[in-house]
Amino acid sequence: MPDSLRTCFSETKINGLALRNRLIKAATFEGKTPGGLPSEALIRFHERIGQGGIGMTTIAYCAAEADGRMHENMMFMHEGIRPELERLVRTVQVTGAKVSGQLGHCGSFTKSRELSRKRPLGPSKGTNPLGLGYGLGRVEAMTKPQIREHVRVFGQAAAFMKSVGFDAIEIHFGHGYGISQFISPKTNKRKDEYGGGLENRMRFALEVLGEVRRVVGDDYPLLGKISMTDGVPGGVTYDDSVRIAAMLEAGGIDVIICSGGTSSMNPMLLFRGDSLAPGLIAHESSRLMKIGIRLAAPFMFRSYPYEETYFLEQAQRIRDRVQCGVCYIGGVCTNDSIRRVMDAGFDFIQLGRALIFDPDFPKHAQARANYENGCSHCNQCATLIEAPGGIYCVERPANFE
Ligand SMILES: Cc1cc2nc3c(=O)[nH]c(=O)nc-3n(C[C@H](O)[C@H](O)[C@H](O)COP(=O)(O)O)c2cc1C
16 A cells, blocks of 8 residues: 555544544535434434544534524534434444534524524625525624624534534634635625734634634644635635635644635535536525526536546645645545645545445545545535435435435
8 A cells, every 4th residue: 555545544633632544524514404403314324424434524514503504404502402412423433433513603694594683694784695585685794792792602612512522623614604704805894803804804713713722622623624715706815715724723723624615606616516506406495596596507606527636736735834734625536636635745634425425435445545436526415405304325325324
């Protein structure tokens, strides 16, 4: 086995947490939390991923509060789901995998019928495309006390997650969700110290990181997922992201995960491959939204053909800039790609679709030097996040049964 593959399959640590290898399951919201409750299917899904040999899995979309959910079938961190979450975490840990939770907030990007206020909150007034068909199309700007409250809520959720047994927390700084709405000049038009230059636009992100770090302590693993670019004119650029990474490092993050794009403006940049639009239209329940997606599709779902390790060149700039851990994400489906990423100096690799296609990816890749996963990047899985029962691989529907 070449050295770079051996490195990938050797034990390592994140801030004291031992992982059996450097492969981490990426957060892929599985749509298996009906009514906000972690289901048996979710437990089974991650247990199966653990059995496949992953170093650590990530439970997607652990919302910091009820209003941090895009819709009511997402879970938020509160005592009411402690027994189910504890069982989920323990069941996966028995397989030898560690468990991380992706802590996030949708900000203004919501269509939740259970939203506690009339309008969703964001850094600035604006439009919420996701809420248009649900009477939640207008966004209200957060006051400073509301910003302080959001920071507090992130800390409270992190404390809860640690107490439940999560081995690590991944803070979601990217993809157009709440924190990245502050980072992006496209959505942050504030005139106070939370808006303007990048230092100001990063203030909320760094306050959240500082509060989460304060609450969980110095010796607890914290990862952060960023968008290296929003992929739209006037948004975050690849150049910005090198500075964003340096600021997060200075703020105490242990590992930076280098993603890109936004769910709200340019989702195909982060996925590549076949457009999500037809599947999303098919599974959308609101007729108004179906029409909206169809009309927006040519601008929103742009064509980006799939290629292996599509973020490597840009992520390399971050790898070269920071000393903390850096995790590569985006299009790793073969051992050749693992080698390339490891040779480039990355500490970890996150895998999304390839594990949905083959949950035994780590075992197979370790056993066969020329392993090729076979996921076609049809992206049907990603269009099923709100379908009854949630996601599965349409080419291998029995994977998680
Ligand atoms: C079904 C599905 C759901 C996803 N949900 C999330 C999510 O909840 N949070 C997130 O940060 N990224 C999410 N993503 C994006 C992945 O984490 C990852 O960035 C993307 O799939 C690229 O990695 P890959 O080429 O290994 O699949 C999702 C992807 C898929 C396929």
